[in-house]
Structures are given as C-alpha cells and as structure tokens.
Amino acid sequence: MRRLIFWLFVFLWTSSAWALALEYQPEKPFPGAPVLLTLPEGVSSVTFLGHRYEPFSFKGKKLVLLAVPLSTKPGTYPLVLSNGRRFSLRIYPKKYPEEHLTVPPKMVRYPPKVLARIKREIRLIRGTVARFHPEALLDGPFVWPAPGRISSAFGFRRVYNGEPRSPHGGVDIACPAGTPVKAANRGRVALVGDFYLPGKTVVLDHGLGIYTVYCHLSKILVREGEILEKGEIFALSGKSGRVTGPHLHFGCYILGSKVDPQVLLGVF
Numbered sequence: 001m002r003r004l005i006f007w008l009f010v011f012l013w014t015s016s017a018w019a020l021a022l023e024y025q026p027e028k029p030f031p032g033a034p035v036l037l038t039l040p041e042g043v044s045s046v047t048f049l050g051h052r053y054e055p056f057s058f059k060g061k062k063l064v065l066l067a068v069p070l071s072t073k074p075g076t077y078p079l080v081l082s083n084g085r086r087f088s089l090r091i092y093p094k095k096y097p098e099e100h101l102t103v104p105p106k107m108v109r110y111p112p113k114v115l116a117r118i119k120r121e122i123r124l125i126r127g128t129v130a131r132f133h134p135e136a137l138l139d140g141p142f143v144w145p146a147p148g149r150i151s152s153a154f155g156f157r158r159v160y161n162g163e164p165r166s167p168h169g170g171v172d173i174a175c176p177a178g179t180p181v182k183a184a185n186r187g188r189v190a191l192v193g194d195f196y197l198p199g200k201t202v203v204l205d206h207g208l209g210i211y212t213v214y215c216h217l218s219k220i221l222v223r224e225g226e227i228l229e230k231g232e233i234f235a236l237s238g239k240s241g242r243v244t245g246p247h248l249h250f251g252c253y254i255l256g257s258k259v260d261p262q263v264l265l266g267v268f
Helices: 002-019 114-130
Strands: 024-026 034-039 047-048 051-053 056-057 061-067 075-081 086-091 100-101 149-152 157-160 171-175 181-184 187-195 200-204 210-220 235-236 248-254 257-259
Touching: 024 100, 034 171, 047 061, 051 061, 086 200, 100 210, 187 210, 200 235
Parallel strands: 100 157
Antiparallel strands: 024 034, 034 061, 047 051, 047 075, 056 061, 075 086, 149 171, 171 248, 181 235, 187 200, 200 210, 210 235, 210 248, 248 257
C-alpha cells in the first residue's frame, strides 16, 4: 500500500511539473535575445528582470515577447506570472565578436556641435522606443524587411584606439540603394527623421512596447501616425547618415531593450 501511495505521489508531482512547464523560444536564451513565451490560460502578464510584459494572441495561443538585455549576466532569473506562479529562466552565455582598430583621433571624435546633435537625436529615438502602448498591432511572425546578406551582425563591437564603442544594435542588410523596404510586421509609424548617424530613419510601433527601426534610407514614403500592414513597402534603402556604403540597418526594441532581429524572426 505504501509503495502504491509513493508511486501515485510521484505521478501526480511529475504531471504537475509538466503542467507548469513553460514553452519558450529560443531554447537557450542569451544576452541580446528576444524570448517568445507561450502562456497558460488565465495569465494576463509576466514580470521578468524588473519589467512587466503583456501578451498578444496568435493561432489561438497567448504569447508574450520578452527581452534579455545585452547587459544581462548569464545565470538563472525569476519569471513571475500574474497568477503568482514563479519559474526560473536560465540565460546562457554568448560571446559577440569584436574588432580592434587604430585610427586618427579625428575619425572618432566629433566637433561639439555635432556631438550635441547626436546626443539630442539619440535621446529622441530612445524616448520613442521606450513608450508603451497597450494595443497589440502585431500580425503573427515578423518578416525580413529587405532581401540581402547580413553584412554586420547584432552585438558586433568595434574598439577604436582602445576605446570600446556601443555594440551594434541591429543587423545590417547589404542591398543596393533604392531597394524597397517592407514593414517587418503590422504597426504604426512612431517616428520619421533624418539624423546624423542613422540618416533617414523610420521607427514602427507594433504595440506592447515592441518596435522595429529602419535606418540609412534614401526615401521615406510614409508619415508619422500611419498604420502599415506587414510586408507593406514604406521606404527605399540607401546610404544616408554616417555610412560607407548602401545598406539597411534593421533593429528591434522590446520595452526599450535592443534585441537581435535575426533571432526575433526565428522564434515563431
């Protein structure tokens, strides 16, 4: 009888553990990764690394996109559902490539007026992608905004004269100037501008704190406030801003944190 009770306990505990298991992609999250989490019924939000995330629906499932900031150290972190359930999400290490260069100081130092402009524009872009709108505009999986090979990956860092620059906050897609650029998902045009470093830029708001960014455009065909459908052409690629050749910089932010767009397109 005791043996039967023991195995019944083991069965119930195992079944409960499986029932409480969370499904997510990628299987081994790392700093800089977006994480697509499938939520059980009755859960309205998730808290992770100090941020509260809200879900959206796709194919009858309730999903949420989390961000693992680049600054996150590998380890195990708590993930708390709105119903009080607590889980642990392990973040795995990832080493991003670096390139060390020695160049004349004038190539990496900006005049005061230019530096002031750059700082203003960075604040504007960061302020835009930090906003949260509760309406989910997403239409399923994300798609590539333009054809072409990736010429510079997410997280790549250059070190000039021993001074490290910020890691690359997106992916560069090598494509000829004038290539049509498509919305990676349904969203609202949150920002249009012509900036010193990223050149002609469009930021799309997909709701729930999820944004995509498109830089170095040659022509912008939309205005702020417009709603774009997934795959809709809204700009042409180019080489505006501080670049050495034509390409499209494609970035993604979740609640203000940069994540790898290439991983984002693979988690659905």
